[in-house]
Amino acid sequence: MTNQVTLIATAAMGLEGLVKSEVKDLGYTDIQTENGKIIYKADYLGIARSNMWLRTADRVKVLIGEFNAYSFDELFEQTKAMPFEDWLPEDAFIHVVGKSHKSTLYSVPDCQSIVKKAIVSRLQDQYNIYTRLDESGARYKIEVAILKDKVTLSIDTTGSGLHKRGYRVEQGEAPLKETLAASLVKLTNWTPEKPFVDPFTGSGTIAIEAALIGQNIAPGFNREFSAEEWAFLPQSIWNQALEEAEDLANYDQPLDITGSDISHQAIEMAQNNAMEAGLVDLIKWKQMNVKDFKPKTDVGYLLGNPPYGERLNDRPEVEQLYKALGGIMKDYPKWSVYIMTAHENFENFYGTKASKKRKLFNGFIKTDYYQFFGKK
Structure with missing residues (x-):
C-alpha cells in the first residue's frame, strides 16, 4: 500500500470555500469541492495535519472507494472488492454508519448491515480467519453514503467532531460550535x-x-483523534504534526x-x-x-x-x-x-x-x- 490517500474534509453548508482555502494553506493542491465536502490528495502525514489544523471543517475522512449500486447484491460484492485489509487489522472493531439520499437502496440499516458483512467477509478471506472476527482492537468508523445510487465508502479519522477542541469545560444553553x-x-x-x-x-x-x-495556534493541539489508534499510522506522524504546530504558533x-x-x-x-x-x-x-x-x-x-x-x-x-x-x-x-x-x-x-x-x-x-x- 502506498503512502498516498484521498481525504474528505466535511463542511457545514456555505462554508466549503473556507475549508478549501484552509486545505490549500496546508499545501495540498489536488482539491475538488462538492456540496458539504472538500476532497483532496495527501499522504499519511496529511491525515494528522488536517485534523490538527482545519478550523472550519467538521471532520476528516479517508476515502476507500466509490461505485454505483442498485441492489443489495451489488452493494455487497463491490464493497467486498475494496482492499479493506490495507486499512483494517484483523482485530479491528468495525462500526458502520450510513446515509442514503435519492437512491434505490434507501434503507440505511440494511445498507449498514450489508457493508459490515462484506467488510467482515473480505477480512476473513484476506487474513485466513474461519471464525467470527475478534473485533477487540482499535475502532474504525466506516461510513456508507449513497447519493443518487453512487456509493461512497470512507473511514472517519477524527472521532469526536473537529469542533470538540478540548477547551470547552462549560457552556450555556445554545452554545455556538x-x-x-x-x-x-x-x-x-x-x-x-x-x-x-x-x-x-x-x-x-x-x-x-x-x-x-x-x-496561529492549531485548533487540534489540545485533543486526540481516533486515527491515532490505527496500526498503519506510526506515532511519528502525530509527533511530526504536533512539532509543526508548536513551531508555527x-x-x-x-x-x-x-x-x-x-x-x-x-x-x-x-x-x-x-x-x-x-x-x-x-x-x-x-x-x-x-x-x-x-x-x-x-x-x-x-x-x-x-x-x-x-x-x-x-x-x-x-x-x-x-x-x-x-x-x-x-x-x-x-x-x-x-x-x-x-x-x-x-x-x-x-x-x-x-x-x-x-x-x-x-x-x-x-x-x-x-x-x-x-x-x-
Whole structure:
C-alpha cells in the first residue's frame, strides 16, 4: 500500500470555500469541492495535519472507494472488492454508519448491515480467519453514503467532531460550535494587531477562536483523534504534526481581544474555558450590558452572535438591543461590525444596510451573517 490517500474534509453548508482555502494553506493542491465536502490528495502525514489544523471543517475522512449500486447484491460484492485489509487489522472493531439520499437502496440499516458483512467477509478471506472476527482492537468508523445510487465508502479519522477542541469545560444553553465561531472570525478581514470585541460572548467561544487564529495556534493541539489508534499510522506522524504546530504558533503576537456579556455567569464560564485553552491572559473579559459598550479606538472589529428573539415575548427586548448597538456603532464609522442572527429585520433595528450578507446555519437555525465594513 502506498503512502498516498484521498481525504474528505466535511463542511457545514456555505462554508466549503473556507475549508478549501484552509486545505490549500496546508499545501495540498489536488482539491475538488462538492456540496458539504472538500476532497483532496495527501499522504499519511496529511491525515494528522488536517485534523490538527482545519478550523472550519467538521471532520476528516479517508476515502476507500466509490461505485454505483442498485441492489443489495451489488452493494455487497463491490464493497467486498475494496482492499479493506490495507486499512483494517484483523482485530479491528468495525462500526458502520450510513446515509442514503435519492437512491434505490434507501434503507440505511440494511445498507449498514450489508457493508459490515462484506467488510467482515473480505477480512476473513484476506487474513485466513474461519471464525467470527475478534473485533477487540482499535475502532474504525466506516461510513456508507449513497447519493443518487453512487456509493461512497470512507473511514472517519477524527472521532469526536473537529469542533470538540478540548477547551470547552462549560457552556450555556445554545452554545455556538467552535468550528462555526472560527468561520465567523475567518469571514472577517480582521488581523491580530487590530482590536477585536465580542459583546455577546456567552461561553467565550468567538473570542477564544479569535485568539487561536491571532496566534496561529492549531485548533487540534489540545485533543486526540481516533486515527491515532490505527496500526498503519506510526506515532511519528502525530509527533511530526504536533512539532509543526508548536513551531508555527506565534505565542509572542500581542492581541487586543475583549469578550463581554450582561451575565456574570457567562463571563465566569468564558474565563474557565479560556483558562482550559491556555489563553487566560490573552483575552479581557468584562461583565457589561451591550448598551454600555464604547469603543476605545477609532478602528476595530466587533463580531457577535446576539440573542435572536426566537420566543415572541423576547423580541421587543432583543430589538432594543439591536437598536442600541446600531446607535453606538454609527459614531465609529471605521469599525467593522459582523453580526449573525436569525432575526429577519435586523438591519431595520440596527439602522443601517449591511455592506454584505451571507446565509449560514447555526445548527439547524437558518441565520444571516451581516457584514458592515468600516470606512477606510
